Amino acid sequence: MPEPRSGRRPLPRRAVLAAAAVGLSTALTSTLSACSPASGSTSSGVTLTFSWWGNDDRAARTEQAVRLFEKEHPGVTVRTSSGDFGAYLQKLATQAAGGGMPDVAQLDYRQVSQYAGGGALMSLDDAIEDRTIRTSEMSRDFLRTGTYKGGQFALPMGRGITGYAYDAAVYKKADVPTPKPSWTWRDWEEANKRIAALGLKSPDGRPYTGANDGGGNEDVFETWLRGRGGKLYASQTELGFTEDDLTAFWTFCDRLRREGAIAQARDTVQANSTETSPIGRGLAAADFTWDAPFPSYPVLLGDSVHFAPVPTTDGHQGAYFKPSMLIGIGAHSAHPKEAAQLVDFLLNDQRVGDILAFSRSTPPNRKIAARVAKTLKGPEREIYEYAQTMEKYGLDATPTAPPRGDVAVQTAFIREYQRVMYGLATPRQAARELIDEANRELRS
Amino acid sequence: MSTVSTRAPARPTLTTDRKPPARRRRQVRERQWPAYVFLTPWMIGALVLTLVPMAVSLYLSFTDYNLFDPPHWVGLRNYTEMLTDDPRYWRSVGTTMLYVVVAVPLKLGLALAVATLLKNLNRGRAFYRSAFYAPSLLGASMSIALVWRALFNDGGTISDILNSVGVHAGGWVGNPDLAVYVVVLLTVWQFGAPMVIFLAGLQQISPDLYEAAALDGAGRRRQFVSITVPMLSPVVFFNLVLEIINSFQVFTPAFVISGGKGGPADSTMFYTLYLYERGFTASHMGYAAAMAWMVLIAIAAITLILFRTSRSWVFYADEEGR
Numbered sequence: 216m217p218e219p220r221s222g223r224r225p226l227p228r229r230a231v232l233a234a235a236a237v238g239l240s241t242a243l244t245s246t247l248s249a250c251s252p253a254s255g256s257t258s259s260g261v262t263l264t265f266s267w268w269g270n271d272d273r274a275a276r277t278e279q280a281v282r283l284f285e286k287e288h289p290g291v292t293v294r295t296s297s298g299d300f301g302a303y304l305q306k307l308a309t310q311a312a313g314g315g316m317p318d319v320a321q322l323d324y325r326q327v328s329q330y331a332g333g334g335a336l337m338s339l340d341d342a343i344e345d346r347t348i349r350t351s352e353m354s355r356d357f358l359r360t361g362t363y364k365g366g367q368f369a370l371p372m373g374r375g376i377t378g379y380a381y382d383a384a385v386y387k388k389a390d391v392p393t394p395k396p397s398w399t400w401r402d403w404e405e406a407n408k409r410i411a412a413l414g415l416k417s418p419d420g421r422p423y424t425g426a427n428d429g430g431g432n433e434d435v436f437e438t439w440l441r442g443r444g445g446k447l448y449a450s451q452t453e454l455g456f457t458e459d460d461l462t463a464f465w466t467f468c469d470r471l472r473r474e475g476a477i478a479q480a481r482d483t484v485q486a487n488s489t490e491t492s493p494i495g496r497g498l499a500a501a502d503f504t505w506d507a508p509f510p511s512y513p514v515l516l517g518d519s520v521h522f523a524p525v526p527t528t529d530g531h532q533g534a535y536f537k538p539s540m541l542i543g544i545g546a547h548s549a550h551p552k553e554a555a556q557l558v559d560f561l562l563n564d565q566r567v568g569d570i571l572a573f574s575r576s577t578p579p580n581r582k583i584a585a586r587v588a589k590t591l592k593g594p595e596r597e598i599y600e601y602a603q604t605m606e607k608y609g610l611d612a613t614p615t616a617p618p619r620g621d622v623a624v625q626t627a628f629i630r631e632y633q634r635v636m637y638g639l640a641t642p643r644q645a646a647r648e649l650i651d652e653a654n655r656e657l658r659s
Numbered sequence: 660m661s662t663v664s665t666r667a668p669a670r671p672t673l674t675t676d677r678k679p680p681a682r683r684r685r686q687v688r689e690r691q692w693p694a695y696v697f698l699t700p701w702m703i704g705a706l707v708l709t710l711v712p713m714a715v716s717l718y719l720s721f722t723d724y725n726l727f728d729p730p731h732w733v734g735l736r737n738y739t740e741m742l743t744d745d746p747r748y749w750r751s752v753g754t755t756m757l758y759v760v761v762a763v764p765l766k767l768g769l770a771l772a773v774a775t776l777l778k779n780l781n782r783g784r785a786f787y788r789s790a791f792y793a794p795s796l797l798g799a800s801m802s803i804a805l806v807w808r809a810l811f812n813d814g815g816t817i818s819d820i821l822n823s824v825g826v827h828a829g830g831w832v833g834n835p836d837l838a839v840y841v842v843v844l845l846t847v848w849q850f851g852a853p854m855v856i857f858l859a860g861l862q863q864i865s866p867d868l869y870e871a872a873a874l875d876g877a878g879r880r881r882q883f884v885s886i887t888v889p890m891l892s893p894v895v896f897f898n899l900v901l902e903i904i905n906s907f908q909v910f911t912p913a914f915v916i917s918g919g920k921g922g923p924a925d926s927t928m929f930y931t932l933y934l935y936e937r938g939f940t941a942s943h944m945g946y947a948a949a950m951a952w953m954v955l956i957a958i959a960a961i962t963l964i965l966f967r968t969s970r971s972w973v974f975y976a977d978e979e980g981r
Contacts, residue, residue, distance in 0.1 A: 301919060305939050312726035329942070333727020419814060481833035484923040485813050496814075619725070623941035626920065633924035637835050648746070656941065 260290030261550050263557060267295075267321035267540075268303035273574045280567045284560045291553050311335040316545030318554040322369050324360055324538050325625075327616040328451070331363035337544040339367045342555040349563050352580040360538045360616055368543055370562060373507065373575035375539030376602055376610075377434055377525055380494065380512045381426075381501035384519035389413050389500075394523035396532060396608040400439065400467070403526040407476035410500050417498045425476050426501040427493045428483045430468030431632035433625045435503050438525045439464055441533030441611050451618040452657045458646045465635055465642035472636065480636035489515055506601065507539050507576040510594040522597050524605060535611040536602075539576040577602060620656030627652045720949035725942040737949035748950075750925055751933035754839060758929065759906045762843045767898055770850040774857035775887075788858065792851035804845065804915035808832060811841045811916075832916060835926035842927060845912045853898040860894030861887070889974045896973045900965055907958050910935070930954055 267277060274297050281293045296317075298306065304323060310316050316335050330336045339361075342348045350358060350370065361369035379394065386393065389409040394402075407425025415423035429435030437447050446455040471477045478493035486492040489511050493499035503525065504512070512520045525534050542561065544554045561567055568583035573595050578584045588599050631649045634640040640648070720737060722730035741748045773791055777784055797803050810816050813830030821827070831837040868886050877885065888895075910931040913921065921928030921936065928936075930950070938947030 308726060308939065308942065329725070329727060333725070335727060480923075481813055481829045484833040485830055487918060619942070626936070626940060629920070630922065630925055633835070633922055637924050639835070639924055 260292065261553050262292045262294060263319060263548075263550060263553055264294045264296070264317040265319040265557065266303070266307070266317045267297050268300045269297060269321075269574070273297075276571050276574050280561060280570045281557075283564075283566060283570070284557055287560070288553070288556065293557065311545075314547050316547065318545055318548040318550060319557050320543055320545065321372065322541045322543050324541060324616050325621050327361060327369050327541065327543075328363055329619045330543070331366070331368035332619070335546050336368040337546045337548060337551060339370065339544065339555070339558075342551075342558075343367060347552065347555040348559040352563070352582050354579070354581075357536065357538070357579060357613060360613055361541050361543075362615070369541035370543075370558065371538035371540075371579045372542050372562070373539035373577060374536050374579055374602070375576040376506050376536055376605060377438055377534050378504060378506055378509065378598075378601060379501060379523045379525050380504050380509055380520055381523055382494070382516070382519050383521050385410060385413075385415075385500040394526075396524045396527070396605060397530045398524070398526050399530070400442075400526045400528060404467075404471060404476070407471060408474070411474075411476045417496065421479075421498065422475060423497070424478050424493065424499045426478070426499050427486065427503065428468055428472050428477045428480075428636070429503045430465055430472075430635065431483065431629040432503060433628045434505075435525075436461070436464055436628070438533035439528070441535070442526075442528035442531045443533075444531070446614065448614075448617055448621075454650065454653055454657070458643070458650050461646035461649060462643045465632060465646060468632075469635055469642055480633075483636065484633060494520075505539070505576075506598040507573070509598050513594045522594070522601050524601070524608075532605070532608060532610055534605065535613050536606075537613060538579075573599070618657055620653065623656045624649075624653045627656075716948045716951060719945050720952050722945040724944040724948075726944055727942075730945065733945070737946045738953070741946065741949060741953070747925065747928070747933065751921075751928045751930045754926070754928055755907060755909075755930040758839060758843060758846075758909060759903060761840075762846045763899070763902045763906055765843070766847045766850050767853055767895070767902060769847060770854040770898070771857050771891075771895075773850065774854045774861055775883075777854075777858055778861045788855065791854055795849045795851035801911065801915055804912045807841065807845050807912065808916045833923060835922075835924045838917065838923060838926045841916055842909065842912045842929075845916075846906070846909065853902065856894055856898055857891070860891050864890045892973045893975055896965070896969050900962060903961060903965070904958055907931075907954060907961075 265281065267273070269277075277297070278295060281295055285291060285293055297303070300323075304326070307316070307320060307322075307326070311330060311333070312335075316330075322330065322336075327336075339348060343350055348370070353371070357371060357374065358367065361367055361371060381394065383393070386406070389406070389412075391406040391409055392398075394406075403426075410425040411422065413423070417423055433447075440446065440456055440460060443460075445460055449455040468477070472479065478499050482493045482496070482498055486495075489495045489502075489508065492502050494502040494512070495515060502512070506522070509522050524532065527533065542558055544551060544558065548554050561571070562578075563580055563583070565583060565586065568578055568580065568587055569590075571578070572587050573591065577599065578587060588596075591599050627649055631640070631645040634648075635642050635645045719730060721732060721734055723733050723736075724730040777787055777791075780787065794803075811818070811831040813833055815830060818830055831841050864887065868890070869882055872882050872886055908931055909929055913927045913929045913932050914935070917923075917927040917932075919932075921932045931954075934947050934950040934954075937943045937950065
């Protein structure tokens with residue numbers, strides 16, 4: 216481009232300076248204002264931020280509960296945000312690291328140790344003591360999952376339990392008895408083989424199998440392990456199982472898959488929702504899952520799908536009640552009192568109980584759970600009754616929150632089993648790699 | 660070609676400027692300061708948003724940092740661990756190298772082939788050029804990667820087409836031997852940007868050369884090997900360097916196609932994806948920072964090697980008379 220030379224009046228110095236100053240100050244102020252903390256007093260009062268993960272239904276119900284809170288607390292505005300699980304966890308981790316944790320946040324039990332230990336969560340002990348947050352209607356044992364070094368840093372929002380969604384019509388056709396709380400892994404193996412032997416075909420013409428392959432699912436392994444008296448973690452820095460335990464589990468799953476009794480590798484790998492799981496695609500008769508997502512199965516697959524207990528080892532159940540999610544307050548919240556009020560409102564207000572219902576599994580507040588249970592119908596009634604039955608049958612005690620490294624161990628678990636499925640490693644090689652990696656993660 | 664410059668008309672400014680040199684220099688200096696004033700926000704930006712984070716990242720690469728606790732100095736441990744004690748690190752290097760070695764030649768080959776065809780096209784060249792360029796604009800987006808994932812999934816269009824001709828490969832995305840090629844194909848499909856550059860390069864080659872060669876009896880193939888390739892070598896070099904650098908940094912398609920996990924069985928665990936996993940999933944920010952510096956060093960080294968070897972195969976027209 217030719218440079219302008221002659222014939223043009225030079226810009227007056229003052230005009231240039233003024234323009235530059237305006238430009239610079241605009242640039243700086245806009246940057247700075249973008250950095251201001253998310254929570255802060257506005258002219259109309261207090262603004263709280265609250266974030267959670269979940270589906271649209273949960274989002275709509277939570278919004279409704281939050282609007283009710285705003286109505287009851289004039290001058291308090293709650294800014295909400297939600298996303299899907301994976302993205303949410305990463306966003307929250309980044310926010311927490313930058314000191315920008317939301318005032319109130321839904322947490323996964325894997326985050327409690329990390330966030331509380333890293334000073335990102337506020338201790339709730341004072342708020343519980345002065346009864347701003349009431350816990351009298353919650354089980355003492357169950358509250359323990361939200362503790363870190365003796366202090367309460369998070370409270371459960373829902374009580375979940377693992378289970379088994381299965382197609383009762385197919386089970387009947389294969390002459391497999393209805394799964395009872397005491398059915399065993401051997402019964403499960405037999406059921407899968409009988410179903411595969413029926414010779415049914417999926418919609419795309421492939422063989423129909425008994426169940427999905429739970430080999431890469433840490434929850435399924437934990438149930439299997441606990442049934443045999445083991446556990447995932449011995450302490451915050453030690454695994455609670457051995458290479459032999461994991462080799463045995465993976466050999467078992469690997470064999471059933473090779474025999475065609477459970478879903479093929481490519482179907483397991485591509486399953487990331489109910490729709491894409493083997494049962495959702497008409498490739499299998501059952502799926503290991505949690506109680507909270509179960510109601511979506513009958514909606515998608517029909518009324519013959521029911522919820523059953525996970526298999527046991529000689530009648531010893533490995534399942535336990537786990538917080539499906541927790542709620543906590545950011546350590547740097549500018550309005551801890553209002554944040555605590557919001558937490559209490561979400562957990563203990565009867566009207567909120569009616570609105571949220573079972574959208575986060577069984578409410579931890581016993582009175583609310585009993586009240587909401589009366590209104591339940593269909594699959595939701597089924598999972599409520601399932602929890603009651605299992606409680607009577609006898610479950611393992613809820614362990615404390617897992618160590619910080621568990622997130623990495625969980626992803627390694629999926630990956631190493633995939634190596635087994637594709638014949639890239641034997642069950643023993645994969646188990647050894649997993650244990651090496653887990654030990655590295657737990658040490659650091 | 661060196662004779663061209665002597666034919667250029669003398670610049671009039673040189674003869675009309677009669678001011679003494681010292682005064683002129685001062686004037687130039689005076690004229691420059693507004694430029695610096697206007698550049699200030701960008702210079703602050705470069706400093707605050709690029710140089711400072713780079714320095715912090717270098718510092719973090721020598722620490723153990725989990726985002727929550729303060730960084731803890733560990734010296735070279737992150738580097739030694741990745742080089743000696745992390746099989747997944749080397750697997751991610753292998754996957755990335757495989758990708759670079761397969762995707763870059765395919766993409767550049769296709770770009771050159773299409774550019775050659777378009778050069779000889781008289782009608783509708785603008786249309787085809789835009790049509791082939793469009794994927795380069797769209798390709799890096801999440802949405803295209805999602806479409807790609809759907810196409811190559813089990814039960815997706817590609818597996819349906821292959822099934823109908825009797826090839827039962829299942830979903831490519833779920834097959835550890837094929838998943839990486841889904842990413843390769845997505846990259847190769849975005850050959851539009853190097854194609855446009857090749858096209859510009861091809862149009863620079865003087866038609867006289869081809870006419871002379873034709874008179875000497877050279878066929879199309881001979882013309883391509885003896886005229887097009889050497890005359891185009893600076894453009895090939897430019898595209899090659901750019902594509903290799905880009906390929907080492909492939910992230911979005913691998914992230915989306917594998918659902919962020921680099922699976923199945925780590926088969927699409929590219930270097931950057933592993934870096935991301937270490938940093939944001941496993942919360943080892945120090946290790947991730949060390950990985951970032953390693954790839955920076957690797958790219959710099961490869962670029963340097965390319966520049967060194969280029970002396971023997973890149974031909975610049977103005978060197979003709981040397």
